[in-house]
Amino acid sequence: ESEDFFESCTPRLDDTYRFYLNKVTGLDREYNSGALHIRDLLSPLFGTLKESVQFNYCFDIAWMVKQFPPEFRDRPVLIIHGDKREAKARLLQQAQPFPHVRFCQAKLDIAFGTHHTKMMLLWYEEGFRVIILTSNLIRADWYQKTQGMWMSPLFPRLPEGSRPSAGESPTFFKRDLLEYLASYRAPELEEWIQRIKEHDLSETRVYLVASTPGRYVGPDMERWGHLRLRKLLHEHTNPIPGEERWPVIGQFSSIGSMGADKTKWLAGEFQRTLTTLGKSSLHPSPPIHLLYPSVEDVRLSLEGFPAGGSLPYSIQTAQKQLWLHSYFHRWKADRSGRSHAMPHIKTYMRVSPDFTQLAWFLITSANLSKAAWGALEKNNSQVMVRSYELGVLYVPSAFDMKTFPIDETPFPVSSSTSGFPVPFDLPPTSYSPKDQPWIWNISYSQEPDTHGNIWVPS
Numbered sequence: 001e002s003e004d005f006f007e008s009c010t011p012r013l014d015d016t017y018r019f020y021l022n023k024v025t026g027l028d029r030e031y032n033s034g035a036l037h038i039r040d041l042l043s044p045l046f047g048t049l050k051e052s053v054q055f056n057y058c059f060d061i062a063w064m065v066k067q068f069p070p071e072f073r074d075r076p077v078l079i080i081h082g083d084k085r086e087a088k089a090r091l092l093q094q095a096q097p098f099p100h101v102r103f104c105q106a107k108l109d110i111a112f113g114t115h116h117t118k119m120m121l122l123w124y125e126e127g128f129r130v131i132i133l134t135s136n137l138i139r140a141d142w143y144q145k146t147q148g149m150w151m152s153p154l155f156p157r158l159p160e161g162s163r164p165s166a167g168e169s170p171t172f173f174k175r176d177l178l179e180y181l182a183s184y185r186a187p188e189l190e191e192w193i194q195r196i197k198e199h200d201l202s203e204t205r206v207y208l209v210a211s212t213p214g215r216y217v218g219p220d221m222e223r224w225g226h227l228r229l230r231k232l233l234h235e236h237t238n239p240i241p242g243e244e245r246w247p248v249i250g251q252f253s254s255i256g257s258m259g260a261d262k263t264k265w266l267a268g269e270f271q272r273t274l275t276t277l278g279k280s281s282l283h284p285s286p287p288i289h290l291l292y293p294s295v296e297d298v299r300l301s302l303e304g305f306p307a308g309g310s311l312p313y314s315i316q317t318a319q320k321q322l323w324l325h326s327y328f329h330r331w332k333a334d335r336s337g338r339s340h341a342m343p344h345i346k347t348y349m350r351v352s353p354d355f356t357q358l359a360w361f362l363i364t365s366a367n368l369s370k371a372a373w374g375a376l377e378k379n380n381s382q383v384m385v386r387s388y389e390l391g392v393l394y395v396p397s398a399f400d401m402k403t404f405p406i407d408e409t410p411f412p413v414s415s416s417t418s419g420f421p422v423p424f425d426l427p428p429t430s431y432s433p434k435d436q437p438w439i440w441n442i443s444y445s446q447e448p449d450t451h452g453n454i455w456v457p458s
């Protein structure tokens with residue numbers, strides 16, 4: 001079947017972790033071997049497409065349609081978005097020439113929330129596939145940025161008459177995906193919930209980490225956002241001797257308002273989540289390294305200053321939290337040939353002091369923001385989440401390992417290694433005293449970027 005065909009003709013994809021980077025235009029070919037372009041994802045090599053759903057934030061519908069192979073270009077596509085009012089009208093107008101493209105507006109009833117989730121549901125003749133990724137459906141997100149994805153195995157149809165709970169994975173991925181889809185309370189997703197129930201997702205080895213807008217109390221507090229991540233780390237990882245020396249790394253492409261000092265959220269509830277390992281009641285304060293591009297990183301990038309259009313950290317937010325910038329490290333990714341491909345990927349992980357092992361790894365749409373991860377309220381009796389987010393968590397126990405070895409040379413991909421392909425260089429490189437975090441709404445006119453231009457936002 002197509003899974004074998006896929007394996008036989010393109011053995012170069014690692015199918016241990018199923019974690020892939022997007023191809024980047026203009027790199028030495030070895031750095032794109034094992035990387036995927038959107039046209040690869042939609043290729044007949046991965047299945048004979050019947051219908052698909054595209055969950056995302058930013059869409060270029062005409063460009064998206066062209067990414068499907070001609071034989072699948074008229075297959076129904078359902079777009080899940082968060083646009084309202086004029087933005088919604090503009091989005092629907094884009095699809096005017098494409099009657100096979102339908103829309104579903106996700107509810108965003110809490111202010112400042114966004115539909116950030118990026119996911120493809122692909123229904124084939126041969127079965128079903130899920131892709132959870134960090135790229136918008138616009139050309140610029142698939143061109144010269146560092147982006148990532150988790151691609152599921154091909155999920156075969158269950159035999160007729162199977163129990164709905166059949167096809168569950170050891171990580172309860174089927175239940176959790178269905179619960180996430182149900183949280184939209186969207187009639188357009190009902191038939192997709194039913195279709196997924198009819199498929200066997202048992203080969204899935206990652207945990208789903210989702211956010212859906214709302215105010216949650218009691219047991220619901222641990223269903224979404226960072227308290228979901230804390231629960232998964234509590235239940236599915238183990239304490240490590242000397243864990244207080246195991247750094248946490250957070251890497252992202254945007255930053256929300258964190259409050260006037262670190263105790264307000266970052267070093268309080270969020271750090272408590274990121275440093276959870278098993279059921280140990282210790283609450284160490286390991287090093288926290290935050291990776292976010294400096295102005296120089298952006299200026300010298302493949303795109304130049306325009307890369308900063310996708311790094312929307314505002315001066316209004318930054319000036320309220322100068323304390324945060326002491327945690328910052330540069331974007332450096334020589335190991336994947338992507339030091340000059342600015343990150344739109346978001347990853348979080350716990351690494352060994354010598355940076356050779358991982359205790360866990362998360363790829364997600366969630367940036368460093370309370371809106372994405374949730375924030376405790378009402379004396380910690382309630383958590384409020386503003387946005388839709390989606391990611392997958394890798395824990396060693398789901399791969400019969402104690403820790404993940406880190407593959408220091410992930411490219412060119414070699415199917416032999418069992419190392420986890422961390423896309424950027426370790427150890428992280430601290431900002432120099434002169435480095436400043438990229439801020440998108442101030443001017444940079446002292447030195448030109450790689451295209452000879454300066455940046456003067458309107």
Ligand SMILES: CNc1ccc(C(=O)O)c(C(=O)O)c1
Nearest residue numbers: 057114116136253254310312
């Ligand atoms: C306010 N809207 C967004 C802010 C940040 C991002 C990001 O991912 O960095 C995105 C997106 O690209 O979905 C949207």
